[in-house]
Amino acid sequence: MTPDEERQIRGRQKSRAIVTGVLLGALVILFYAITIAKISGGH
Amino acid sequence: MASSPIMSEGSAPVIPAHWRDFVALTKPRVMTLVVFTGLCGLLAAPGHIHAVLAFTAILCIAVGAGAAATLNQWYEVDIDAKMKRTANRPLPAGRMDRQSALHFGVGLSFFSVLLMGVATNWLAAAVLAVSILFYLFVYTIWLKPRTAQNIVIGGAAGAFPPVIGWAAVTGDISALPVALFMLIFFWTPPHFWALALFVKTDYAAAGIPMLPVVSGEVVTRRQIWFYTAVMAVAAMAPVLLRLTGPIYGTAALLGTVIFAILAFHVLRRRESDPARMAPEKRLFKYSILYLFLLFGAVVIDRWVYA
Numbered sequence: 164m165t166p167d168e169e170r171q172i173r174g175r176q177k178s179r180a181i182v183t184g185v186l187l188g189a190l191v192i193l194f195y196a197i198t199i200a201k202i203s204g205g206h
Numbered sequence: 207m208a209s210s211p212i213m214s215e216g217s218a219p220v221i222p223a224h225w226r227d228f229v230a231l232t233k234p235r236v237m238t239l240v241v242f243t244g245l246c247g248l249l250a251a252p253g254h255i256h257a258v259l260a261f262t263a264i265l266c267i268a269v270g271a272g273a274a275a276t277l278n279q280w281y282e283v284d285i286d287a288k289m290k291r292t293a294n295r296p297l298p299a300g301r302m303d304r305q306s307a308l309h310f311g312v313g314l315s316f317f318s319v320l321l322m323g324v325a326t327n328w329l330a331a332a333v334l335a336v337s338i339l340f341y342l343f344v345y346t347i348w349l350k351p352r353t354a355q356n357i358v359i360g361g362a363a364g365a366f367p368p369v370i371g372w373a374a375v376t377g378d379i380s381a382l383p384v385a386l387f388m389l390i391f392f393w394t395p396p397h398f399w400a401l402a403l404f405v406k407t408d409y410a411a412a413g414i415p416m417l418p419v420v421s422g423e424v425v426t427r428r429q430i431w432f433y434t435a436v437m438a439v440a441a442m443a444p445v446l447l448r449l450t451g452p453i454y455g456t457a458a459l460l461g462t463v464i465f466a467i468l469a470f471h472v473l474r475r476r477e478s479d480p481a482r483m484a485p486e487k488r489l490f491k492y493s494i495l496y497l498f499l500l501f502g503a504v505v506i507d508r509w510v511y512a
Contacts (some may be wrong), residue, residue, distance in 0.1 A: 168221070169223055172222060175222045179225050182225040193262065197325050200257075200259050201259075
């Protein structure tokens with residue numbers, strides 16, 4: 164593996180990790196909001 | 207998000223797919239109509255749903271549609287590689303390995319169905335699951351490679367969103383969501399065959415038995431006209447059955463008359479050069495606007511006359 168390829172792979176892994184982290188954070192907020200909506204008898 | 211191997215079976219390194227390619231697999235542009243019809247089904251339904259749960263239901267419909275699109279591309283990678291229109295998708299272009307796409311599609315499917323069940327009700331979740339499975343097994347795997355009538359029956363997969371949206375609010379399925387299902391079901395053939403007329407060479411190259419490839423353009427133009435007539439009945443059915451009022455009735459009547467005029471123009475033409483198919487392209491573009499118009503009218507009608 165050339166240094167350029169390795170740099171590209173690490174770059175992809177980093178961007179995917181950031182996106183996954185953001186999605187997980189959004190899911191935490193969503194599940195919290197769903198729980199509150201359910202508790203308040205919103206359905 | 208599914209992982210990609212860094213090393214392939216040989217010694218050459220495999221660059222992990224970019225996260226944008228995972229997004230591309232879900233066909234976000236196609237999702238617009240699915241989300242809109244699902245939202246209209248939800249807004250037209252009687253009863254109340256918490257805004258957060260409504261948002262979650264629409265999110266699940268969108269993610270479910272993305273899952274179905276992903277699994278479709280996972281299965282059709284060889285076909286997509288042969289068509290100019292699809293050759294640059296992440297899988298045929300080699301920017302992603304098939305296993306990552308499969309894991310991503312299956313993961314999104316389970317996530318959307320389970321979240322729908324937990325947030326709204328299990329009837330909506332079951333219909334969502336059926337729509338994903340129908341698109342993959344009935345349309346993609348069974349019908350599409352075998353029969354020129356593939357999109358007639360397969361079109362049902364795209365007709366489920368208003369039923370899901372309705373069921374998310376009410377927990378049941380009554381006459382209006384079934385009528386909306388029928389409208390999309392009979393709208394799909396003229397919509398899709400108008401497209402197939404001017405991308406015929408692409409489907410022929412991939413060996414997909416689309417109607418223009420198998421039966422020719424004249425038959426396709428006649429079939430577009432036939433299904434436009436059936437669609438017109440489906441479009442007027444909610445008014446005739448007194449499920450909607452005059453706002454939808456007026457929109458449906460005017461919208462369908464324009465649709466029929468465009469389809470009639472397509473019926474009378476004998477042009478086979480895709481570059482000179484302006485009326486066919488016009489019908490395809492208008493068919494999308496038509497569905498937006500009618501579903502928007504259903505919501506306004508239900509809000510005004512409820």
